[in-house]
Amino acid sequence: MPTRIQRRRTKGWRKPEGAVSVARPTRFGNPFTLAPAASQRGGLLDVWAVEYKGRKLGRFDAIADARADATDRYARWIREPEQADTRRLFRALLNGWDLMCWCPTDQACHADVLLEIANLPETCQ
Numbered sequence: 001m002p003t004r005i006q007r008r009r010t011k012g013w014r015k016p017e018g019a020v021s022v023a024r025p026t027r028f029g030n031p032f033t034l035a036p037a038a039s040q041r042g043g044l045l046d047v048w049a050v051e052y053k054g055r056k057l058g059r060f061d062a063i064a065d066a067r068a069d070a071t072d073r074y075a076r077w078i079r080e081p082e083q084a085d086t087r088r089l090f091r092a093l094l095n096g097w098d099l100m101c102w103c104p105t106d107q108a109c110h111a112d113v114l115l116e117i118a119n120l121p122e123t124c125q
Contacts, residue, residue, distance in 0.1 A: 002119060004111045005100045019098040022111050028090060028099075030110035031077070032070040034063065064107050071108035078113060087117055094118035 005019055015021070022028035037049035037059050048066035049056045050073065057073070060066040078087060095118045103109035 002096060002098045002115055004105060004109060004115060005098055006105050007100045007102050015100065016098060019100050020094060021100045022094070022114055023101045028094070028114060030070060030074045032057070032073045032110075034066050034070060067103060068108040071110050071113065074110040075113045078117065090114060091118050091120070 005016060007015075007021065007023060020028075024030070024033075031052060033051050035049050035051050035056075037047040037056070046061070048060045048063050050058045050060070050066050050070045052073070058066070058069050060069065077083065078090075094114060097118070099111040099115055099118075101109050101111040103111065
């Protein structure tokens with residue numbers, strides 16, 4: 001079964017054979033983005049916002065919570081009836097491949113949603 005791999009910038013790290021990047025700015029990137037948000041506590045990086053097309057949708061104290069919200073929003077968005085053609089295309093392009101993103105593997109990521117969509121049996125589509 002294909003898995004999710006965390007991309008890295010460390011010296012010597014190479015993309016594994018048989019892996020596809022689904023990070024932004026690829027066509028597979030999550031349109032729900034994370035951005036630092038100003039807080040009442042005075043720091044810029046102690047609050048995170050989930051944004052879609054420049055609009056703030058939610059604010060979170062922890063980046064992991066913001067990432068989970070962005071992933072949940074992506075999962076709901078990609079499963080909308082209007083996205084049926086996109087799901088079919090992504091399934092055709094990603095089926096059987098390991099997927100890479102920058103998200104830590106112990107946190108929510110849209111690549112997990114894509115792995116599920118790409119590797120569902122034909123009868124479940």
